Amino acid sequence: MPEQMTIFSLPVVTGILASAVRLATPYLFAAVGEAIGQSSGVLNLGVDGIMLLGAYAAFFVALTTGSLWLGVLAAMLVGLLMGLLMSLISVTLKAEQGISGIGLYMVGLGVSSLLFKVTIGTVKTVVGFKPLKIPLLSDIPVLGEILFQHSLPVYAAFLTVPLAWWFLDRTSWGLKIKAVGHNPTAADSLGVSVDRVRYASVCLGAVLSGLAGASLSLALVNLFQENLTAGMGFIAVALVYFGGWRPVGIMGGALLFSAVNAFQLWMQVLNVKIPSDLAVMLPYVLTIAALALAPSLARQPTALNKPFERGEH
Amino acid sequence: MSIRRFSIVALAVALLAAPLGGPTVAAAAPFRIAIVMPSATTDMAFSQSMFSALKAVQKEMGGETALQIAYSEGMFKVPDAAAAIRDYASQGFNMVIAHGSQYGSSVEEIAKDFPKTIFAWGTDVNTFGLPNVYAYTAAAEQGGYVNGVLAAKLTKSKVIGVTGPVEIGDAKTYISGFAQGVASVDPGIRVSKTWTGSFSNVALMAEAAKTHIAAGADVLTGSSQAVVGSIGAAKEKGKVLWFGTQYDQSSLAPELVVASQQYDWTGVLKEMIKNSKAGKLGGEKYVAQLTNGGLKIVYNPGFALPKDARAAGDKAIKGIQSGAIKITP
Numbered sequence: 116m117p118e119q120m121t122i123f124s125l126p127v128v129t130g131i132l133a134s135a136v137r138l139a140t141p142y143l144f145a146a147v148g149e150a151i152g153q154s155s156g157v158l159n160l161g162v163d164g165i166m167l168l169g170a171y172a173a174f175f176v177a178l179t180t181g182s183l184w185l186g187v188l189a190a191m192l193v194g195l196l197m198g199l200l201m202s203l204i205s206v207t208l209k210a211e212q213g214i215s216g217i218g219l220y221m222v223g224l225g226v227s228s229l230l231f232k233v234t235i236g237t238v239k240t241v242v243g244f245k246p247l248k249i250p251l252l253s254d255i256p257v258l259g260e261i262l263f264q265h266s267l268p269v270y271a272a273f274l275t276v277p278l279a280w281w282f283l284d285r286t287s288w289g290l291k292i293k294a295v296g297h298n299p300t301a302a303d304s305l306g307v308s309v310d311r312v313r314y315a316s317v318c319l320g321a322v323l324s325g326l327a328g329a330s331l332s333l334a335l336v337n338l339f340q341e342n343l344t345a346g347m348g349f350i351a352v353a354l355v356y357f358g359g360w361r362p363v364g365i366m367g368g369a370l371l372f373s374a375v376n377a378f379q380l381w382m383q384v385l386n387v388k389i390p391s392d393l394a395v396m397l398p399y400v401l402t403i404a405a406l407a408l409a410p411s412l413a414r415q416p417t418a419l420n421k422p423f424e425r426g427e428h
Numbered sequence: 429m430s431i432r433r434f435s436i437v438a439l440a441v442a443l444l445a446a447p448l449g450g451p452t453v454a455a456a457a458p459f460r461i462a463i464v465m466p467s468a469t470t471d472m473a474f475s476q477s478m479f480s481a482l483k484a485v486q487k488e489m490g491g492e493t494a495l496q497i498a499y500s501e502g503m504f505k506v507p508d509a510a511a512a513i514r515d516y517a518s519q520g521f522n523m524v525i526a527h528g529s530q531y532g533s534s535v536e537e538i539a540k541d542f543p544k545t546i547f548a549w550g551t552d553v554n555t556f557g558l559p560n561v562y563a564y565t566a567a568a569e570q571g572g573y574v575n576g577v578l579a580a581k582l583t584k585s586k587v588i589g590v591t592g593p594v595e596i597g598d599a600k601t602y603i604s605g606f607a608q609g610v611a612s613v614d615p616g617i618r619v620s621k622t623w624t625g626s627f628s629n630v631a632l633m634a635e636a637a638k639t640h641i642a643a644g645a646d647v648l649t650g651s652s653q654a655v656v657g658s659i660g661a662a663k664e665k666g667k668v669l670w671f672g673t674q675y676d677q678s679s680l681a682p683e684l685v686v687a688s689q690q691y692d693w694t695g696v697l698k699e700m701i702k703n704s705k706a707g708k709l710g711g712e713k714y715v716a717q718l719t720n721g722g723l724k725i726v727y728n729p730g731f732a733l734p735k736d737a738r739a740a741g742d743k744a745i746k747g748i749q750s751g752a753i754k755i756t757p
Contacts, residue, residue, distance in 0.1 A: 120643065120644075126642075127643075130639065130642045130643070134635060134638065134639065134642075137635075138631075138635060141631075228502065232468070232470075236470055237470040237472065238470065238471070238472045238656045238680060240656075240659075240660055240663065240680065240681075243664075331631060335631055335634065335635075336630050336631055336634045336657050336660050337660050337663075337664065338630070338656055338657075338660055340628075340630050340653075340654075340656060341467075341468060341502065342628055343630055343631070344631075345626060345628055345629040345630070345631065345632075347631070376632070376635070377635070377639070380622055380632075380635060380636050380639040381639055381643075383620070383621065383622040383623065383636075384589070384620045384622055384639050384640055384643045385620070385643070386620055391595060391621075391622070391623035391625070392594075392595075392623075392625065394623075395623065395624060395625030395626075396625070
């Protein structure tokens with residue numbers, strides 16, 4: 116290692132930021148998706164389970180067919196199915212959302228573990244999405260390395276941020292979703308089908324969670340193992356609150372969380388004298404602190420976590 | 429092994445895995461062993477090392493009619509594991525293996541209730557003074573030292589990265605031995621270590637490995653079942669070498685894995701089965717070492733290891749076996 120490498124030297128800072136961009140990928144997909152679902156008033160705590168099934172499906176299909184894109188498609192399909200299941204339970208059957216989400220998580224964890232054991236059985240790897248240097252932009256000093264030398268899923272994850280913003284804030288669909296999330300009775304009286312909007316929002320969010328899983332198993336680690344996500348989906352739910360239900364805020368939170376994680380890894384690599392137990396706690400402590408100081412819950416969809424019953428006030 | 433923190437293995441897994449563990453009835457009276465382990469039988473690491481040994485002993489003894497094996501895997505949660513251990517004991521298994529050092533206090537408690545059942549647990553050396561408890565462990569620092577010597581011979585950048593889970597148990601002793609092995613060849617080589625705080629977080633382990641590579645490391649090693657993430661990162665980069673431990677990890681990256689320290693528990697298992705037939709149910713500890721065949725250095729035949737490096741590795745093995753090389757765990 117070059118002697119001048121310290122935690123504040125340029126190559127290290129560049130490394131930390133490039134890591135942060137890469138690590139933020141699954142959180143972005145999942146948290147942006149969760150924000151869409153929550154905007155319509157449905158809290159889905161099953162994100163981690165959907166990610167696991169998505170990661171498994173993507174990996175299995177890519178491994179057996181040799182096509183990464185078919186794998187991605189499989190993850191989206193599995194996400195859609197899980198979204199339908201969550202909608203059925205929480206929208207049609209009006210079950211308590213928090214509990215049904217936890218149930219969904221356990222289904223995802225259990226089924227993905229079982230399927231992995233039955234169909235793959237042992238640790239295998241695939242050649243995942245390769246880093247794709249964007250012409251010209253990737254040649255920009257420092258910035259090019261941080262932003263423009265990643266694999267396709269990383270770019271796609273960041274692309275969901277402006278897309279979700281445009282969708283939620285600038286289309287009539289987005290307005291309907293927010294109306295349903297804030298005042299379903301009023302939306303209903305204006306002829307908006309609350310249930311249909313919630314189904315669509317939850318399913319769209321779940322498809323994104325499926326993609327989050329695929330980004331893990333086909334781009335970041337290129338393998339599947341039981342409980343591959345290790346709780347990332349729950350961090351994603353926290354990021355929605357952190358970001359105040361705004362895609363840009365979520366991106367900020369995901370980048371901050373990932374940067375702190377990358378920072379603590381670099382601190383260990385550079386042998387900065389702090390106990391490793393403390394270092395690995397940093398991102399989580401930060402998340403809790405950030406949540407406590409979160410911008411405001413004023414943006415929270417008023418009807419979040421409340422099943423809609425027509426004529427009930 | 430050690431406490432597996434942050435693992436969120438849910439009840440669902442236990443429920444789904446439970447039907448797999450049920451014993452079957454055979455005509456003769458075979459010897460019956462049940463094993464409870466934290467990760468999967470296919471983890472290419474700790475759990476698989478014991479499961480493979482059981483299968484090998486079973487084959488040697490003449491198959492299922494001679495030795496029956498029942499197992500519960502994915503038991504990261506100690507209370508679930510304790511319930512499984514008690515269950516197997518009450519089902520009349522001759523031997524129950526609690527494969528994880530986090531299961532120690534459960535074994536101590538349950539073994540007293542089943543004095544005719546053999547309990548084996550590891551990795552640890554404590555038999556709690558009970559006549560029906562065996563303890564087994566691995567002197568992981570020995571293979572760590574040999575891997576370290578080989579790594580030092582092969583690094584060109586003079587930077588070696590170590591990706592560990594939690595600084596405890598055989599992960600700690602392996603990495604300690606590894607660092608001593610590197611230093612014995614060239615104290616100028618930098619060995620930087622990261623601990624992710626988790627035995628199961630593959631994504632973070634992968635990112636730790638990428639960080640080492642970005643900091644200039646051209647040789648990596650690490651411990652726990654999450655190292656498949658590190659190996660993946662080495663593969664993605666290419667030309668970054670890997671040293672394995674616990675299990676022969678060559679198949680994960682045939683072109684990059686130089687050697688692995690493999691735990692071979694067959695000797696320990698056979699010894700315990702033999703003892704039990706003579707009426708001895710426990711009270712002893714076993715330490716897997718390079719001297720007794722419990723530890724093996726498995727060179728990857730697919731990797732073109734330079735002659736002088738191989739010679740240095742073999743010399744280190746001999747030195748440890750003869751006692752000439754002393755390693756602090």
